[in-house]
Amino acid sequence: MAWQVPLSDIDLGDAEVAAVEKVLRSRWLSMGPVTQEFEAAFAAAVGAKHAFAVSNGTTALHLAYAALDLGPGDEVIVPALTFVATANAIRYTGATPVFADVTSLDDLTLSPADIAAKITPRTRAIAVMHYGGYLCDMAAIRVLAQQHELAIVEDACHAPGATLGSGHAGVLGAVGCFSFFANKNIAIGEGGMVVTNFDHLAERIRLLRSHGMTTLTWDRHRGHAATYDVVATGFNYRLDEIHSALGLAQLGKLIENNRRRGAIVARYRAELAGVSGLAVPFGVPAADSQPAYHLFPIILEPEIDRAAFMAHLRDRGIQSSIHYPPIHRFSAFRGELADVRLPVTEAAGQREVTLPLFPTLTDGQIEAVVTAVRSALAAAGRA
Numbered sequence: 001m002a003w004q005v006p007l008s009d010i011d012l013g014d015a016e017v018a019a020v021e022k023v024l025r026s027r028w029l030s031m032g033p034v035t036q037e038f039e040a041a042f043a044a045a046v047g048a049k050h051a052f053a054v055s056n057g058t059t060a061l062h063l064a065y066a067a068l069d070l071g072p073g074d075e076v077i078v079p080a081l082t083f084v085a086t087a088n089a090i091r092y093t094g095a096t097p098v099f100a101d102v103t104s105l106d107d108l109t110l111s112p113a114d115i116a117a118k119i120t121p122r123t124r125a126i127a128v129m130h131y132g133g134y135l136c137d138m139a140a141i142r143v144l145a146q147q148h149e150l151a152i153v154e155d156a157c158h159a160p161g162a163t164l165g166s167g168h169a170g171v172l173g174a175v176g177c178f179s180f181f182a183n184k185n186i187a188i189g190e191g192g193m194v195v196t197n198f199d200h201l202a203e204r205i206r207l208l209r210s211h212g213m214t215t216l217t218w219d220r221h222r223g224h225a226a227t228y229d230v231v232a233t234g235f236n237y238r239l240d241e242i243h244s245a246l247g248l249a250q251l252g253k254l255i256e257n258n259r260r261r262g263a264i265v266a267r268y269r270a271e272l273a274g275v276s277g278l279a280v281p282f283g284v285p286a287a288d289s290q291p292a293y294h295l296f297p298i299i300l301e302p303e304i305d306r307a308a309f310m311a312h313l314r315d316r317g318i319q320s321s322i323h324y325p326p327i328h329r330f331s332a333f334r335g336e337l338a339d340v341r342l343p344v345t346e347a348a349g350q351r352e353v354t355l356p357l358f359p360t361l362t363d364g365q366i367e368a369v370v371t372a373v374r375s376a377l378a379a380a381g382r383a
Helices: 014-026 033-046 057-067 085-092 112-118 138-148 199-209 217-221 241-251 254-272 306-315 331-337 343-351 363-379
Strands: 050-054 075-079 096-100 123-129 151-155 175-179 192-196 296-300 352-355
Touching: 014 241, 033 050, 033 192, 033 241, 050 057, 050 199, 050 241, 057 085, 057 123, 057 151, 057 175, 057 192, 057 199, 075 085, 085 096, 085 123, 096 112, 112 138, 123 138, 138 151, 192 199, 254 296, 254 363, 296 343, 306 352, 306 363, 343 352
Parallel strands: 075 096, 075 123, 123 151, 151 175
Antiparallel strands: 050 192, 175 192, 296 352
16 A cells, blocks of 8 residues: 555665666676675774675674574574564574563563573573664673673664664674665665674684685686685675665765654654553663664553554554564474563563654654554543
């Protein structure tokens, strides 16, 4: 249907068109100089020593877990309130995802207390996910990781540009992973990035990204190598020049678009303050942190029928979504996790609704969303 207000939209313009046209006229489409430029620019933007452009956020996660040499018998603690790729990519290595609860219905990021409760002798890593662009309690999680000699993998797919003090999301652990899917803060259709400050992990990621080959097609095209060796069982997780060109153009807009997202969130919060029937998470930002404002989630009160609420919005042309159905309740995971209890995650999974948020959202569209939310709650007898 034609939405009056879609859940997300892309800030695309002349810069992206010109960037893609330049690549097409260069006649070099596979990974090459534009991708290298994108990697360097992204590394500088997040303060990473190494950055590797990849085909999507899922392959970024797989490379992170693979670079840590995870395998059968290993466990990785991970939230269940995330997109399934965060956990699926653990399974790709043969390791086992162990689900921990989120902190509260006001803070939908991974709970340090429940991480501590889930650590066993088999635990090798903690995979955090910066839900909605809001950073996890990295100070507490880093203490746990140091105490137990665990690696931290950051699923920062919601959080490009988010900061904690002087550190950026993605470089607060061993490896950081980003997605550039069409609804993300940097939107190129498909694509991702893996970042790290550790040389040995960077070398492993570099090899695994492209078939375990010692040189790339672009190296050989420039005459820097005549042949190659294969020194690892790698993958084809490369990013092409067209997507990299889009990424460079989008990266140039990131700071301003994140600022705009933050202003929209502030307007939503002001308009919904005191409205009966819902709560808005992340009311008190973590100290010394700057979110990326990827999502705007609300939590309905338990007696509100979420399906009816979302249908009411839909009938008024407002698209909404759910972030996320908890992973441990999916059929593919249910059998082995029959006894897992994550009460806060499950409450969020039943009561969360995501409202539209994107940098080009207009004041009129914001007002339409707020009006529809109030109307939906009134229909439920709460506003």
